[in-house]
Amino acid sequence: MKATKILGSIGIITTATLALVACGKNNNANTTKKDFPAATPKKVSKQGGTLNVAVETDTPFTGIFSEELKDSQFDADVASPGDEELFDTNDHYKINNKGPATLKLDRKASTATITVKKGVKWSDGKQVVAKDLEYAYEILGNKKTNSPNYSSQFELINGMKEYHEGKAKTxxxxxxxxxxxxxxxxxxxxxxxxxxxxxxxxxxxxxxEPYHYLKDIPLSKLQSSDQIRKNPLYFGAFRVQKMTRGQSVTWVPNKYYWRGRPKLNKIIYQVVSPNSTSQAIKSHKFDVATVINSQWNQVKGTKNVNFIADIPLSYSYLGFKVGKWDSAKGKNVMNPKSKMANKSLRQAIGYAMNVDAVEKRYTQGLSFQVPTLIPEQFGDYFDKNVTGYRYNLKKANSILDKAGYKKKGKWRVQPDGKPLTIHLAAMSGDSTQEPIFQNYIQQWHKIGLNVKLTGGRLTEFNSFYDKVQHDDPSIDMYIAAWSLSNEPSQEGLYGEKAPMNYERFVTPENNKLLNEMDSQKAFNHKYRVQKFHEWQRYIFNEAFVIPLYNSYDVKAINNKITGYSTKPSQENNNHPLWYQVGYTK
Incomplete structure (x- = not known):
């Protein structure tokens, strides 16, 4: 599963990767809480106009304009006018042949044939060719790039493992x-x-990736190069005109775009503080802005705005550090003696969280607790019998007592009698962040656990993920969020060789279940569903990750805009087909 880290703050889940529409498209999802349309009204559009889009963050976006090298949703958002992927899909995410390339799978030969359509050109006018496709794999798999998106799943390709380990040049x-x-x-x-x-x-x-444009840059220096950071080439509807690093990007039409001339003359992405978003929406500063859920009551009556929404394939979660990433071996190594290694401690922490009450209080029902790591949008892969960690202080206390975490004065100690202090890393964000996380800390205090914020305060987005990714010893547990792809395999997030397995949880049983859900037997849908259910029950019991909530992704869009849709068949790379977005006549 390809996933992207997003701002993991309560009530502020931003635009999510490969999101699923809330209305009328998925009978398995609980989409009856709110009633939002999935797209702007269909109207006749005119040529021209500038679209201003808000990027809601209290920190600069990283600005890595490469799918192989980026790992932030903010970078994905600001790149979307130019960054098309090779395939379009239907509304159930199945690849069709309507996009920039076609796909043919041959099970007997074990091959996938990808053919780029004639006329699909980079914004410098060069045709996208086979080497551009192949070069993307080199960037992804070469250890010199330190790609966060590489996972052991790619080693199913013949020779990829050898290339990744430096044993082969191609x-x-x-x-x-x-x-x-x-x-x-x-x-x-x-x-x-x-x-x-x-x-x-x-x-x-x-x-x-445009090989002709990037080939002279050493792979180790690619991420920091101007070709990636300042002047990226894409074959999508727009090209970069100018950029203020970390703050704004201005896009103008790619005159070589294969689908035809875009309606808009310009798209400008600009950073705005989450605390200022509601005022920006009410004053019509932006034509497209994501509603901060905690601010819904402030903006819902705004005139000349269409609100559209979906329930993304996303979730926020509480993760426990139980090991380290071994870069030499390229895998996660679990430490059975780590502070958070005892699953009883992890379970108790989960039961002590009053997630449902928090979401009702701060997001007006636009966020809601989720029970498992498989969203309901995945249909029968979601196990409805997994209840999740519902608030239960009595149960939390009982679990700790039985596990030997005895109270010594105000705080519980470890089973061996040593003091226990747990450090929680959490991200800064809008004004609700501090009271929400302090609320959770107070809940944990009620069961005798001495939990403190890492560094004594909330952590800025980029610093937070730097610490989490590098297994900073000041973090025992952390709250973050994933924006998921639409294929539910879990190997890329929780596998032994997955860098994004930030908890570093590895067991033979987890490996076995992850392998089984993607095995040849799993071409049988019933078998695959069974393995997904077994995995969800296993993860619930082990509690190395505790799912917290998902949120409606509500967009406030200028009512003069048409052609903006959240339907997968009307998107590419998880964003609207920008060439058809325009102003009404």
Whole structure:
């Protein structure tokens, strides 16, 4: 599963990757809480106009304009006018042939054939070719780039593991039958997987990189290069005109765009503080802005605005640090003696959280507690029998007592009698952040656990993830959020070789279940569903990650805008098809 870290603050889940529409598209999801349309009204549009889009963050966006190298949702958002992926999908995320490239899977030969359409050109006028597809895999798999999006799932490609480990200079499983300047790439796999018919599967990559533009840059310096940070090339509807690093990006039409001329003359993404978002919406400063859920009551009556929404494939979660990332071995290593290694402690912490009450108090019902790591939008893969960690202080106390966490004065001590202080890392955000996290800390205090904020305060977004990714010893547990892809395989997030397994949880049983849900047997849908259910029950019991909540992703859009949709069939790369967004006549 390809996933992107997002601002993991309560009531502020921002635009989510590959989001699923709330209205009328998914009978399995609990979408009856609110009634929002999924798209702006269909009207005749005119040519021209500037669209101002808000990026709601209290910190500069990183500005890594490369799918292989980025790991922030903010970067994904500001890049969206230009950053198309190779495939379009239907409303159930199954790949079709309407996008920039076509896909053909051959189970007998264990191959995937990707062919770029003629006329799909970079914004400098060069045709996207097979080498551009192949080069993206080099960036993804070479250790010199330190790509956060590489996972062991890609090692299903012949030769990828050897390339990643530096034992081979090329990836043997990537074939360009018509040469580097042809438009076809054949990928040879050890075997095909059931998720390969859908985007976000993490077995083959869905993006290209302009080899002719980047080839002279050493891979170790690619992320910091001007070609990635200042002047990226894309084959989408728009190209970068100018950029203020971390603050704004201005896009103008790509005159070579393969689908035709975009309606808009310009799209400007600009950072705005979450605390100022409601005022910005009410004053019509932006044409597109994501509603901060805690501010819904302040903005819901705004005139000349259409509110559209979906329930994204996202969740916030509480993660427990139980190991380290071993960079030499390229895998997570669990430490059975770590402070948070006792699952009883983790379970008690989960039961002590009053998540439902918090969401009702601060988000007016636009956020809601979720019971498992598999969202309801995944249909029958979601196990409705997993209840989740519902608030129960009595149960939390009982679990700690039985596990030997005895009280010594005000605080509980570890089973061996040593003092226990737990450090929680949490991100800064809008004005509700501090009271919400202090509320959780007070709940944990009620069961005798001495929990403190890491560093004594909330942590800025980029610093937070730097500490989490590098297993900073000042963090025992942390609250963050994932924006998910639409293929539910969990290997890329919680596998032994997944860098994004920030908890570093590794057990034989977890490995077994992750492998089974993507095995050849899993082409049988009933079998795959069974394994997903087994995994959810296992994760609930182990509690190394505790899912907290999901939120409606509500957009406030100028009522003169048409063509903006959250339907997967009307999106590419999790964002609207920007070429068809425009002002009404």
């Amino acid at each position: 990836i043997s499983g990537l074939e360009m039958p018509d040469g580097e300047n042809g438009r076809t790439l054949i990928i040879h796999f050890k075997q095909l997987k059931p998720g390969m018919y859908y985007t976000g599967n993490n077995y083959f990559w869905e993006w290209a």
